[in-house]
Every structure is written in C-alpha cells, then in structure tokens.
Amino acid sequence: xxxxxxxxxxxxxxxxxxxxxxxxxxxxxxxxxxxxxxxxxxxxxxxxxxxxxxxxxxxxxxxxxxxxxxxxxxxxxxxxxxxxxxxxxxxxxxxxxxxxxxxxxxxxxxxxxx
Amino acid sequence: xxxxxxxxxxxxxxxxxxxxxxxxxxxxxxxxxxxxxxxxxxxxxxxxxxxxxxxxxxxxxxxxxxxxxxxxxxxxxxxxxxxxxxxxxxxxxxxxxxxxxxxxxxxxxxx
Numbered sequence: 001x002x003x004x005x006x007x008x009x010x011x012x013x014x015x016x017x018x019x020x021x022x023x024x025x026x027x028x029x030x031x032x033x034x035x036x037x038x039x040x041x042x043x044x045x046x047x048x049x050x051x052x053x054x055x056x057x058x059x060x061x062x063x064x065x066x067x068x069x070x071x072x073x074x075x076x077x078x079x080x081x082x083x084x085x086x087x088x089x090x091x092x093x094x095x096x097x098x099x100x101x102x103x104x105x106x107x108x109x110x111x112x113x114x
Numbered sequence: 115x116x117x118x119x120x121x122x123x124x125x126x127x128x129x130x131x132x133x134x135x136x137x138x139x140x141x142x143x144x145x146x147x148x149x150x151x152x153x154x155x156x157x158x159x160x161x162x163x164x165x166x167x168x169x170x171x172x173x174x175x176x177x178x179x180x181x182x183x184x185x186x187x188x189x190x191x192x193x194x195x196x197x198x199x200x201x202x203x204x205x206x207x208x209x210x211x212x213x214x215x216x217x218x219x220x221x222x223x224x225x
C-alpha cells in the first residue's frame with residue numbers, strides 16, 4: 001500500500017514568483033525523487049535526495065532546489081517561475097539507494113503559472 | 115533527445131482480448147525497465163519490471179518482453195479488462211534510481 005502524500009493538490013502562481021511543494025514519504029522510505037510531468041509527456045527526473053543530501057540531478061536549472069528533512073519528508077522549491085514550469089509535479093519514495101526498484105509515487109501537485 | 119519512446123499515444127481494445135503496448139529506447143546503458151500505470155488524479159503505480167539479463171517476465175495477466183538487440187520492449191495484458199483502462203508509461207534505468215520515462219500510451223478497454 002502506497003503512503004506518499006503531496007500538498008497542495010493544485011496551485012496557481014504568477015510568473016516570477018516562488019513556489020514550495022511538499023511531499024511526505026511512505027513510512028520507512030529514506031529516498032525521495034521529484035519528477036516534472038508536462039502535459040502530454042512522461043515524468044522527467046528533477047533530482048533525488050537520500051538521507052537529506054541531494055545525490056542525483058536531472059537537466060533542470062538551479063532555480064529548482066529541494067530539501068529533505070530528518071523525518072524524510074521533502075520539499076521542492078522553484079524560484080523565478082516561468083510559464084513552462086506549469087506541470088504536474090510528482091514525488092516518489094523508496095527504501096535505500098542503488099537500484100531503480102519500485103518507487104511509490106504520490107498523486108502529484110498541479111502547478112499552473114500564469 | 116527522447117531516450118525512451120512510446121510511439122502510440124493511444125490504444126483501444128475489446129474486453130477479453132490482448133493489449134500490446136510498445137516501447138523503444140536508444141540508450142544502451144539502460145539495464146532495467148519498468149512499466150507504470152496511471153489513473154487520472156493519481157500518481158503512477160508500478161506494474162511490472164524486467165532486468166536486461168532476461169527477455170521475459172510474467173506476473174499474472176501482465177507479461178513484459180525485452181528485445182535488447184532491437185532496443186524494444188512490450189507489455190502484454192491478457193485478457194484485457196475495463197479496469198485496465200489507464201495511461202501506461204514505460205520507464206528505464208541505467209542502474210541508478212533515476213528513471214527515464216516514455217510519453218505514455220492511453221489504453222482504453224471497451225466492454
């Protein structure tokens with residue numbers, strides 16, 4: 001049973017603003033990854049955190065940043081929002097590092113930038 | 115550069131028939147492949163996976179086939195059920211936990 005939750009469900013921001021999205025990992029999972037899913041596309045890897053350290057990053061600019069807390073909850077921060085940042089943002093958690101084994105995804109946060 | 119491609123945006127099949135979803139990849143470093151299913155307003159759900167050392171993996175109604183020489187994999191669902199209607203994503207990994215996804219295929223199973 002998955003237990004990954006994300007908040008908020010939906011969010012509308014204006015270009016140039018900053019946004020913080022939150023993720024609560026499934027119990028016992030110490031690795032969290034964030035993905036961006038644009039309309040009509042598959043999810044794209046943003047970055048991964050393991051034990052509060054970033055340990056992998058996709059092709060996203062530095063204005064995308066993250067945090068992982070001791071309780072393994074996580075945040076995705078995006079500064080200087082652009083229209084193209086409008087997307088569904090997914091977090092995924094799993095236990096440990098190493099293989100790409102089953103990651104449990106949250107329902108996502110739908111971000112609209114106007 | 116789209117390293118994982120699902121060329122069929124949609125697929126419609128009759129209940130009870132076989133559904134075949136296809137996926138192609140270009141990166142030879144990929145060694146682990148997964149299929150995810152996604153319903154609206156939900157996150158992707160892991161369905162089945164296959165390691166590059168195998169050419170077939172089966173789990174109930176779901177079977178994934180891998181053809182490494184062709185850099186092609188497919189997901190077979192038999193028999194298809196209306197509850198299988200969802201978007202299916204193919205994903206690949208080069209050994210780490212980072213997944214590269216295809217664009218997805220919307221499967222519709224008609225009663």
